[in-house]
Amino acid sequence: MGNGRFQYNSLSDEELVARSKSDKRAVSELIVRYLRTVEYFAGKYDISIREDMVQEGLMGLLKAVNTYRFDENVKFSTYANVCVRNKIISSMKKNSLTESEQFYDDSLEERFVNSLSDSTPESILMQNERNEEMYNKIISALSEQEWKVFQLFLTGMAYNQMALNLGVTVKSVDNAMQRVRRKLKSVLK
Secondary structure (H helix, E strand, O other): OHHHHHHHHOOOHHHHHHHOOOOHHHHHHHHHHHHHHHHHHHOOOOHHHHHHHHHHHHHHHHHHHHHOOHHHOOOHHHHHHHHHHHHHHHHHHHOOOOHHHOOOOOHHHHHHHHHHHOOOHHHHHHHHHHHHHHHHHHHHHOOHHHHHHHHHHHOOOOHHHHHHHHOOOHHHHHHHHHHHHHHHHHHOO
């Protein structure tokens, strides 16, 4: 299984996005690649809501995967960063959190940049092992039904539309989405 990941690891973000419509592994590789970026944006908020902001950021990332347009001449990384940031900000506004409930640590950016530039062979090997583990967890976390519901959710489809599309009840769709959120939260702890 490890060799499969390294096949995906060698693909560009744009190639992974192109494969993502029918390939869970491509989406998982993108999640692994962008998890640190999501954590960086979520890290600007108080620790009590940071985990929720990571989830929101991941939803933004996955929406970016599903809405990216190759004809716009914009790198996927640029588009994904905007989508992640906007999803987190939108969630904050939706939940009406005040400025006093938010926390920004100026050293976060410096730590983020420094952690990316740490390129010793040992740190690269350790990061690759962590990525491989995360990748395998994401691949195995969602059932096929949950994956289908999640893909439709990321297109912006309403629960009742998803239910019609899949031939199930709205309650089944809601239950599947609750499981998806719980599983992603568990995998990303």
